[in-house]
Amino acid sequence: MSLDWGYTDDNGPSTWAEKYPLAAGARQSPVDIDTSKATSDNSLVDREIDWSYPSNCSYRIVNTGYGWRVDTYGDDTALSGGPLSEVYKLEQFHCHWGATNDEGSEHTVDGKSYAAELHLVHWNSEKYSSFKEAASQPDGLAVLGVFMEIGNADNAELEKIISLIPKIIHKGQDSQASFDLDFGSLLPESKHYWTYLGSLTTPPCNECVIWTVFKEPITISERQLEVFRSLKSVGEEDAIEPEEGKLVKNYRPPLPLGNRVLRECGP
Ligand SMILES: NS(=O)(=O)c1c(F)c(F)c(-n2cc(CC3CCCCC3)nn2)c(F)c1F
Ligand SMILES: [Zn+2]
Numbered sequence: 552m553s554l555d556w557g558y559t560d561d562n563g564p565s566t567w568a569e570k571y572p573l574a575a576g577a578r579q580s581p582v583d584i585d586t587s588k589a590t591s592d593n594s595l596v597d598r599e600i601d602w603s604y605p606s607n608c609s610y611r612i613v614n615t616g617y618g619w620r621v622d623t624y625g626d627d628t629a630l631s632g633g634p635l636s637e638v639y640k641l642e643q644f645h646c647h648w649g650a651t652n653d654e655g656s657e658h659t660v661d662g663k664s665y666a667a668e669l670h671l672v673h674w675n676s677e678k679y680s681s682f683k684e685a686a687s688q689p690d691g692l693a694v695l696g697v698f699m700e701i702g703n704a705d706n707a708e709l710e711k712i713i714s715l716i717p718k719i720i721h722k723g724q725d726s727q728a729s730f731d732l733d734f735g736s737l738l739p740e741s742k743h744y745w746t747y748l749g750s751l752t753t754p755p756c757n758e759c760v761i762w763t764v765f766k767e768p769i770t771i772s773e774r775q776l777e778v779f780r781s782l783k784s785v786g787e788e789d790a791i792e793p794e795e796g797k798l799v800k801n802y803r804p805p806l807p808l809g810n811r812v813l814r815e816c817g818p
Contacts, residue, residue, distance in 0.1 A: 554616060557784060564803045571754040578758040579806035580749030581657035581696075589745055595816035600742060600763065602695075604641060604734040612715050616722035616784050617753060618801045620645040621712060622782050630673045630693055633816060634746040635759050639673035639693040642682045644737075645705045646670070647752070648779050650799040652701050655776075657752050657802045658764050660698075665768055666776060667699035668802070669737060670752075686751070691759040697738060702770025704780030708736040709771055713778045721787040739767035743817025752803045765818065 555570055556562050568575040603624075611622045625640030648667040649655030656665035673693040674685035685691030711730040718726040743766040750758040785796040 554784065556800075557617070559661040567754050567756065573750070573758060574754065574756040576751055576756070576758050577809050578811065580752050580760060580762060581659070581803060581805050582730055582747065582749065582808045582811075582813075582815065583659045583662060583805040584745050584764065585808070586815075588808070589815040590812065592814045592816070595633055595746070595814060600635070600744070600816070601629075601631050602734070602738075603627075603629045604677035604732075606731040606733060607729070608641065609728045609732055610729060611725055612712065612719060612728040612795060614636055614719040614722050614782055615645075618645055618798060619712070619716060619719065619779070619782060621728055625674075625676065628673075630695070631672075633744070633763060634814070635693055636690070637675050637677035640676045642672050642674050644669065644671045646699075646779065647799065648699075648776060649802055650780070652773070652776070655800070655802055656698055658696055658698075658762075658807075659805055660766075665698040666701050667771060667779070669697040669699060669769070670732075671695040671697075671737075683767050686757050686759050689748070689758055690761060691757075693761045693763065695738070695763040695783035696762060698765070699771045699776075699809040700768040701773055701776070703772070703802060704762075704770070705772045705775055706736070706770055708733055709775055714774050716778050716782060720781065720801055721783050721785065724787050737769065739765045739769055741765070741767040741817065743767065743815075745815050747808070747811050747813045749811075766815075770809065803809065 628641035632640040653667040656668035674682045679685040782798040784797045
C-alpha cells in the first residue's frame with residue numbers, strides 16, 4: 552500500500568499540494584530563519600515564555616509511518632507567555648531527522664541545517680475544546696522547536712525514548728511509554744528563541760501554529776540518531792526487503808517566510 556504522502560521522490564514535500572492544497576499556502580512551515588530579518592520585541596521579553604510538564608505525562612510511543620511520536624496527557628501541562636496569549640497544553644512530541652548529519656532539521660538558520668529537530672506540540676485549551684478543533688484555528692497550536700546537533704555523549708533523557716524504538720520498528724506499532732521524562736533536559740538552557748506564525752510541517756499543513764524555535768540546540772549522539780533511522784515507514788505485513796522502507800529522512804525543506812514577521816527574544 553503506497554503512502555499518499557511521505558518523504559520519497561514520488562510522494563515527498565514537492566507533491567503534497569496536489570492532495571493537500573493548504574501546503575501551497577502563504578503561512579507554511581518550516582522556514583529558513585534569516586537572522587538579519589528578526590526583529591526584537593519588548594513584549595516578548597516582558598512575558599517570559601514558561602512551561603510546566605509533569606515527568607510522568609507521557610503514555611504511549613507510536614510509529615506513525617512518518618517517525619516516532621510520544622503521546623502525552625495534557626491535563627497537568629502548561630505552556631504560556633512569550634508570543635502566546637493563552638495557556639496551551641502538551642498533546643504530543645516527535646522528531647524530524649535526515650539521512651546524514653548535515654541535514655535533518657526542518658527550520659534552518661541562515662541556511663544552516665541541524666542534524667535533527669524536536670517538536671513539542673501544544674493546543675490552545677483555553678479557547679478550543681479539542682486538539683482537532685484547535686488545529687483548524689489560526690492560534691490553535693503552539694509548537695516548540697528544538698534543534699539537535701551531534702554530540703559525543705548520549706542524551707540520557709532521549710535514551711528513554713530511544714530504548715523503546717525497537718518495539719515500534721514498523722508503521723502502526725505502538726508501545727506503552729510510562730517513563731519519567733525530565734523535559735527540562737529536552738529543552739535548551741537558554742530561553743532565547745525566534746517566533747513566527749506558521750503551519751503543521753506535515754499534511755494537512757493546517758496554518759494553525761504559533762512557532763517558537765529555540766536558538767540553542769540540544770545534543771544527540773550519532774548512535775541515537777541511527778536508531779531513529781532504523782524506523783520503517785511500512786507495516787510489518789508489507790513484504791519488503793530488510794533495507795527497504797527505512798525512515799532515513801522525514802523533514803520538510805523550508806518554505807518562503809514571505810511578508811510574515813519574524814520576531815526574536817534574546818540575542
Ligand atoms: N511537525 S509539526 O508541525 O510539529 C506537527 C504538528 F504540530 C502536528 F500537530 C502534527 N499532527 C498532525 C495530526 C493529525 C491531525 C488530524 C486532524 C486535523 C489536524 C491534524 N496530529 N498531529 C504533525 F503531524 C506534525 F508533524
Ligand atoms: Zn514536527
